[in-house]
Every structure is written in C-alpha cells, then in structure tokens.
Amino acid sequence: MLFKDExxxxxxxxxxxxVMLLGVFIVSFLLLYQRKQNKNVLEKxxxxxxxxxxxxxxxxxxxEETLNHISRELHDNITQxxxxxxxxxxxxxxxxxxxxxxxxxxxxxxxxxxxxxxxNLSKSLSFEHxxxxxxxxxxxxxxERVNRSGIINVSLLVDGDYYTLGEQRELVLFRIFQEALNxxxxxAQADNFKMSLYYKEQMFNLTIEDDGxxxxxxxxxxxxxxGLRNIVNRAALIGAEATxxxxxxxxxxxxxxxNPLIQETYVNGTYSNSPG
Amino acid sequence: MLDYIYFYFELFAFFVCxxxxxxxxxxxxxxxxxxxxxxxxxxxxxxxxxxxxxxxAWCSNLETIIEIVIYTRFISALDTRRSYKKRVNIVLFxxxxxxxxxxxxxxxxxxxxxxxxxxxxxxxxxxVCLYYFKLINNVDESLDIIxxxxxxxxxGILFYTLAFLFYYIAFSYMAYKQNYKFxxxxxxxxxxxxxxxxxxxxxxxxxxYKKAKSIAAVIKT
Numbered sequence: 346m347l348f349k350d351e352x353x354x355x356x357x358x359x360x361x362x363x364v365m366l367l368g369v370f371i372v373s374f375l376l377l378y379q380r381k382q383n384k385n386v387l388e389k390x391x392x393x394x395x396x397x398x399x400x401x402x403x404x405x406x407x408x409e410e411t412l413n414h415i416s417r418e419l420h421d422n423i424t425q426x427x428x429x430x431x432x433x434x435x436x437x438x439x440x441x442x443x444x445x446x447x448x449x450x451x452x453x454x455x456x457x458x459x460x461x462x463x464x465n466l467s468k469s470l471s472f473e474h475x476x477x478x479x480x481x482x483x484x485x486x487x488x489e490r491v492n493r494s495g496i497i498n499v500s501l502l503v504d505g506d507y508y509t510l511g512e513q514r515e516l517v518l519f520r521i522f523q524e525a526l527n528x529x530x531x532x533a534q535a536d537n538f539k540m541s542l543y544y545k546e547q548m549f550n551l552t553i554e555d556d557g558x559x560x561x562x563x564x565x566x567x568x569x570x571x572g573l574r575n576i577v578n579r580a581a582l583i584g585a586e587a588t589x590x591x592x593x594x595x596x597x598x599x600x601x602x603x604n605p606l607i608q609e610t611y612v613n614g615t616y617s618n619s620p621g
Numbered sequence: 622m623l624d625y626i627y628f629y630f631e632l633f634a635f636f637v638c639x640x641x642x643x644x645x646x647x648x649x650x651x652x653x654x655x656x657x658x659x660x661x662x663x664x665x666x667x668x669x670x671x672x673x674x675x676x677x678a679w680c681s682n683l684e685t686i687i688e689i690v691i692y693t694r695f696i697s698a699l700d701t702r703r704s705y706k707k708r709v710n711i712v713l714f715x716x717x718x719x720x721x722x723x724x725x726x727x728x729x730x731x732x733x734x735x736x737x738x739x740x741x742x743x744x745x746x747x748x749v750c751l752y753y754f755k756l757i758n759n760v761d762e763s764l765d766i767i768x769x770x771x772x773x774x775x776x777g778i779l780f781y782t783l784a785f786l787f788y789y790i791a792f793s794y795m796a797y798k799q800n801y802k803f804x805x806x807x808x809x810x811x812x813x814x815x816x817x818x819x820x821x822x823x824x825x826x827x828x829x830y831k832k833a834k835s836i837a838a839v840i841k842t
Binding site for chain 2: 353
C-alpha cells in the first residue's frame with residue numbers, strides 16, 4: 346500500500362512537471378510567434394515603403410523625361426524657328442525705309458529676347474545642365490532669370506565650401522527649389538524669396554523662405570498640399586529630411602538637411618534619356 | 622523560514638501593487654484589495670486563527686471562490702467582445718454554484734473542496750489559453766508582448782493553476798492518508814506556485830506602471 350502511495354506522489358510530481366512544461370511551451374510559443382509576426386509586419390512595412398519609393402522614383406523619372414523632352418523641343422525646334430524668323434526679318438529689313446527698318450529691328454530684338462528666355466527656360470527644365478554646370482551655377486542662372494522678370498525678388502546665399510552632392514541629388518534639390526518658387530508665385534503672393542545653402546563637412550542644409558501669405562500647418566496633411574508633400578517625398582528619396590513651417594501671414598520656410606557622406610538611396614543610375 | 626516563502630511573495634506583490642496603484646489601469650486596480658485580502662488571510666492562517674473544527678479547509682474553500690471570481694473577471698475584461706464576457710460570466714456562475722454545492726452537499730464544509738477547485742483551475746487554464754489564442758490571432762502590430770502587463774499576469778495565473786492541478790486531483794486521496802511525503806509535496810508545490818504567480822503579477826504591475834509613465838511623458842511633451 347505504501348508503494349502505491351509513493352507511486353501516486355511520483356505521478357503528482359511527474360504530472361505537475363509535465364503540465365508546467367506545457368505552460369512554459371505555451372508561453373514560449375506565444376512569445377516566439379509574436380516576435381516572428383512583428384518581424385513579418387516590419388518586413389511588410391519595409392516592402393511597402395520601398396515600393397512607395399520605387400513608385401515615386403518612377404514618377405520622377407517620367408517627369409524628368411517629359412521635362413527633358415520639352416526642353417529639347419524648346420531648344421531644337423522653337424528657338425530654331427524663332428532664329429529663322431529673326432534672320433528673315435533681318436533680310437526683310439534691308440529693303441525697307443528707315444522708319445520700317447527701326448520697327449523691324451525692334452521686333453528682331455523682341456524675338457532675340459524670346460530666344461534667350463526660351464533657352465534659359467530650356468536649361469532650367471533639363472537635367473543635363475545641372476550635371477554639366479552643377480547646382481550652384483544652375484541656381485544662379487535661375488535666380489537671375491526670375492529676378493529679370495521682376496515678378497519676385499529671389500536671393501541666393503551659399504555658405505561654406507561647395508562640394509558636389511551628386512548629379513541626382515542636386516537635380517532633386519533643384520526641383521524642390523522650383524516647386525517652392527512655383528508655390529511662392531502661385532499661392533503665397535510673396536515679394537521676396539530667399540534660398541540659402543550651407544555646405545558643412547558632414548551636413549548639407551538647404552533653407553528656402555518666402556514672405557508670402559503662409560498657410561495653416563494642417564494643409565500639409567490635406568490633399569490640397571500635394572506640392573508641399575511632393576517636396577517632402579522628393580527629399581525622402583535622396584535620404585534628406587524636409588521640415589516645412591508656416592502659419593497664416595508669416596510666410597513659409599522649408600528646411601532640408603542631408604548627410605553628404607551617406608550614399609543616396611535611389612541614385613545609382615542615370616535616367617533613360619540621360620546623356621551619361 | 623522557507624516554509625513561508627509564498628507569504629513573502631504575496632506581501633511583495635501587495636506592496637508593488639500599492640506602489641504602482643495610481644498608474645494601474647482599471648482592470649488591474651482590483652488586485653490591490655484582493656492582494657490585501659490574500660495577505661490578511663494567509664497571515665491569519667499562519668497564526669492558526671482560521672482553525673475551526675481543527676481545520677482551515679472551510680476558509681480555503683471560500684478563498685478559492687473569491688480567487689476564481691477575481692481572476693476570471695480579470696481575464697474576461699481583457700477581451701472586448703460582449704458575447705464572450707457574457708458566456709464567461711455564465712460559466713463562472715455555474716462553477717461558483719457548483720463550488721457551493723460541493724461545499725454543502727458533496728465534500729462538505731470542513732473538507733477541502735478539491736473537486737470544485739480542480740474545476741475552477743481548469744476553467745482558468747482554458748480562459749488563459751483562449752486569451753493567448755486571441756493574442757496570436759488579433760495581435761496589434763505595435764504590441765510588444767514582453768512589455769504587455771496582461772501577458773505577465775495571465776502567465777502567472779496559468780502557471781499557478783497548472784502547478785496545482787495534479788496536486789488537488791490527488792489531494793483528497795493522499796491528505797487524509799496522512800502520508801508524510803505528501804506533506805512535503807504540499808509544502809513545495811504551493812510555495813512554487815505562489816512564487817511564480819506573485820512574482821509574475823509584480824512584473825505585470827511594474828510594466829503597467831512603466832507604460833502609464835511613458836504615456837504620461839508623451840502627453841506632457
């Protein structure tokens with residue numbers, strides 16, 4: 346009988362140990378399963394994010410291709426036609442009297458001005474010029490062009506020793522500048538537009554400010570602020586962080602910073618129509 | 622001293638609960654009066670104040686009923702489905718009713734109602750498993766289970782009920798035979814079970830406290 350009791354005690358010990366192990370198994374399984382699930386969710390998020398980036402990259406490539414096509418059309422077709430018109434007017438002017446000749450010359454000057462404007466516009470649309478001239482030079486040309494129009498006063502400040510950020514990153518920065526300028530002209534009714542570039546050893550900073558009407562910060566979350574979101578998305582594409590600050594009546598400021606030493610995220614190739 | 626290790630852990634869990642009480646969420650707040658009751662009850666047991674007809678079984682029977690009600694309500698509150706809560710309440714009512722039937726008509730008032738206790742603990746085990754099943758299926762993306770207070774509390778309850786399962790199944794047969802080896806077992810198993818339960822409950826309180834504090838810090842900033 347004593348033996349039977351000991352058997353029962355052993356059974357209690359073994360049974361308790363087994364169910365406790367079962368408990369450990371359940372808890373461990375839950376922990377491992379949850380960890381794995383979290384990992385899967387993270388991977389899914391990363392895939393989603395890389396897909397979004399790929400989508401944005403493709404959109405930008407198409408946009409750049411279109412802009413380049415327009416730029417070439419302007420340069421190779423329209424300006425050529427205008428040059429031909431200018432030449433014809435010159436030939437025509439030889440057979441006219443002094444008064445008519447002066448009017449034809451005025452028209453020739455206007456056409457020459459148009460050709461020059463179109464060439465500048467062509468340059469600002471094409472990415473080829475950025476790769477050839479670099480960001481600073483392109484910005485200077487653009488600033489000069491906009492200032493000449495008298496619509497807005499654009500100022501450019503470059504601080505630190507210039508270094509190249511890479512063709513693609515500079516192109517994205519230039520497009521951000523264009524987007525911000527477009528916003529300042531179209532919506533902000535700004536009189537002054539200031540762009541500052543700070544070149545430091547391990548950090549590049551870009552600040553764009555205008556003195557326009559400003560907007561509610563909530564606009565950034567709304568669908569209405571697609572241009573502003575574009576700026577943030579474009580910045581993210583080159584591994585930069587863009588901060589947009591604004592409030593009604595206080596203009597708008599865009600601050601963008603990136604580490605020049607870290608490789609760009611989408612920029613290991615050239616565009617399909619790039620000469621490079 | 623080691624014989625009373627379970628009491629020190631109950632006391633420890635009570636003080637942790639008391640310290641973290643303000644930051645605990647509503648579901649966890651019930652543990653403070655419950656742990657206060659447990660500490661008083663165990664202290665009275667240690668001092669033999671609960672002996673009546675040479676036994677404290679009557680008191681244990683009532684204590685396990687309170688215990689099952691508290692733990693069941695706690696686990697069912699972790700689920701938001703009203704139909705589930707309703708079903709759990711019905712099962713709880715049946716189990717409590719059966720416990721009283723066992724106390725009055727089957728095993729008796731002055732005997733430990735092991736049939737009812739095994740049933741109670743089996744129900745708690747099933748409830749914890751159902752909760753884990755829900756965690757697996759509907760897990761929140763941002764949920765870090767290691768820092769999830771209900772996970773630790775339910776793990777404590779799971780180990781506690783599993784540890785006692787075989788012990789109570791054999792209790793009626795062994796205890797009244799006055800087997801010395803079983804008395805050793807009767808000292809070890811409750812000690813281990815209480816040690817696990819109350820230390821994991823303390824971990825749950827601490828995580829709940831940390832969670833509430835970090836949320837408060839985020840709101841402040």
